[in-house]
Amino acid sequence: MVEKYSKTKQNNQTAGQLYIVATPIGNLQDISHRAVSTLKNVDIIAAEDTRHSAHLLRQLDINTHCITLHEHNERQTAERMVQRMIEGRNIALISDAGTPLESYPGYFFVKTAHQYHVKVTPIPGPSAVITALSAAGLATDRFCFEGFVPSKRGRRKSFYAQRVKEVRTMVFYETPHRIVDSLTDLCAELGEDRRVVLARELSKTFETIRNDTAGSLLEWVIADPNQQKGEIVLLVQGYKEADEDSLSPQNEHILRTLLKELSLKQAVKLAVEITGENKKKLYNFALSIKDNDE
Numbered sequence: 647m648v649e650k651y652s653k654t655k656q657n658n659q660t661a662g663q664l665y666i667v668a669t670p671i672g673n674l675q676d677i678s679h680r681a682v683s684t685l686k687n688v689d690i691i692a693a694e695d696t697r698h699s700a701h702l703l704r705q706l707d708i709n710t711h712c713i714t715l716h717e718h719n720e721r722q723t724a725e726r727m728v729q730r731m732i733e734g735r736n737i738a739l740i741s742d743a744g745t746p747l748e749s750y751p752g753y754f755f756v757k758t759a760h761q762y763h764v765k766v767t768p769i770p771g772p773s774a775v776i777t778a779l780s781a782a783g784l785a786t787d788r789f790c791f792e793g794f795v796p797s798k799r800g801r802r803k804s805f806y807a808q809r810v811k812e813v814r815t816m817v818f819y820e821t822p823h824r825i826v827d828s829l830t831d832l833c834a835e836l837g838e839d840r841r842v843v844l845a846r847e848l849s850k851t852f853e854t855i856r857n858d859t860a861g862s863l864l865e866w867v868i869a870d871p872n873q874q875k876g877e878i879v880l881l882v883q884g885y886k887e888a889d890e891d892s893l894s895p896q897n898e899h900i901l902r903t904l905l906k907e908l909s910l911k912q913a914v915k916l917a918v919e920i921t922g923e924n925k926k927k928l929y930n931f932a933l934s935i936k937d938n939d940e
Contacts (some may be wrong), residue, residue: 662689662731664759665738666752668745668771671877672849674705676772682706684769689735692727694742694750715739717751724755731764738769743877745773749793749819775817778845778879782815783857785884789815795828795880797821802828806835809882816882822875829864832882836860841883847876893931897921901928905935 665684670676685691685708692715693699699712715723727737741750759766775791792809795818796802809816820828825844832842838861846854854873856863860882867873893901900920904913914928921928 660734661764662734662736663765663767664727664731664756665736665767665769666746666756667738667740667769668773669699669702669740669743670849671744671772671774671777672847672853674702676849677706678769678771681769681771682708685710685738685740687736688738690727690730690737692723692737692739692755694740698742699740710738715751715755720751720754724758727755728758728762728764731759732762743772743774745771748773748775748791772849774819774845774848774877774879777848778843778855778881779815779817781855782843782845782881784815784841784843784881786815788813788884789817791817794819794821795824797824799827799831803831803835806832810836811885813884813886815884818880818882820878820880822878825874825878826864826868828880829860829867832880833860833864836882838864843881844873845879845881846873848879850876852876893923893927897923897928898931901932902935905932910936 665688667681667684668678669681685703685706688710691699691703691708691710691712693712694714694716696712696714703710703712713723713727715727731737739746739752739755741748741752746752747756756766779786779789790812792805796805829842832840838859840860841857842860842863843855843857844863844867846852848855852872852875856866858866897917901913901917904916907913908916910929910932914925914932917923917928918925
């Protein structure tokens, strides 16, 4: 067990390192020279699925020994691997694609390495989250990554409902066979007018990035079965309190037109009947128009 090793031995200069290596999310050319060099020179590669990673490693002419590290064996494997690093071995951790630990195993492994003062070195590279954000056209100054959307409908609806007033841009992973159901529940809980981006097959041949309202995006995905394939990142515009007091362009036009002919009170009353909009929202907007005109 790892526990039998002392902190003194762990700080020995002969101890190995743990490298967190980002691999391509689609396009092989996105691999860095540093990543290839690291994977070739470490003693062991810990991969989420060695069968999946074998294809990438063959293409890069990397023959390093691989072991499997996934959610079902991570705790046991992590302890053995940390012990080997303490003894001087160098190990690289990779996921099936992109940067390790983005909704993939590895947290306990990295945590254990730190606990025993094994040096952890990140080798940065492709990330589905950052790649999608960079091209989404949504605010990136504040965002939150929420991993995979729950698969069960009840939990999924609750998941979205709990995030109605999240002000940051939200980033989710979703599977192709659930994308229609997921967008349906998103529309129901966050509203059809919420801005959503579907980023699919990033860096691959059929890469698709579409920025639209949730309702329109759902209609588009239903109409085109091709959009229900591949790896999907969903990005959702954050909630803005100011939106509560704003009107749609159509309702704003109606109210402005009525105010030209009627008193404020009459215009608001008639606008409520025509649009079904909240009376307080219409009244506040009418006041702002009057104030600006004075």
